[in-house]
Amino acid sequence: MNRNATVNQGFYVIGHKTENIHDLYTLGQKLSQGQFGTTYSCKENSIGIDYVCKSISKRKLISKEDVEDVRREIQIMHHLSGYKNIITIKGAYEDPLYVHIVMELCIGG
Incomplete structure (x- = not known):
């Protein structure tokens, strides 16, 4: 497999098509930036609950191991x-450019 072949519209990191995250959540302020992605505040559209969304750029998943790491994390x-004392995942979503992991918001110290 070509190292960059993992990043195309027909490829799913999660393994299947998911709902569109933007139909379910509104992404807000950028909270942090990492090597593979960015963390945003987000709000569930239907009930207004606040969460955090980690958006991982599929462009940066250049090896099979990178893809497997994201799958394993989910x-x-x-x-x-x-x-x-462990953050709860709300859901994982994928679009052509990103894998989005929505999880509970932890505030405080």
């Missing part, structure tokens, strides 16, 4: 959701 977050 699987682990789903598996650990509900445990005390």
Whole structure:
């Protein structure tokens, strides 16, 4: 496989087509920037609850291992959701450019 072949519209990091994140959430202020993506505040459109969205650029997922790391991160977050003191994932979404992971907002110190 070509190293850059992972980034095309027919390829799903998550493994399947997802709902459009912008139909469900409104992304707000940028909170932080990392090597692979950016974290934003976001609000669930239907009920107005605040969350955080980590948007990972698919363009930066240049190797098979990078893609597997994102898949594994989502699987682990789903598996650990509900445990005390661990952030709960709300959902994972994907569009042609990004993988978006929506999770609970933790505020305070």
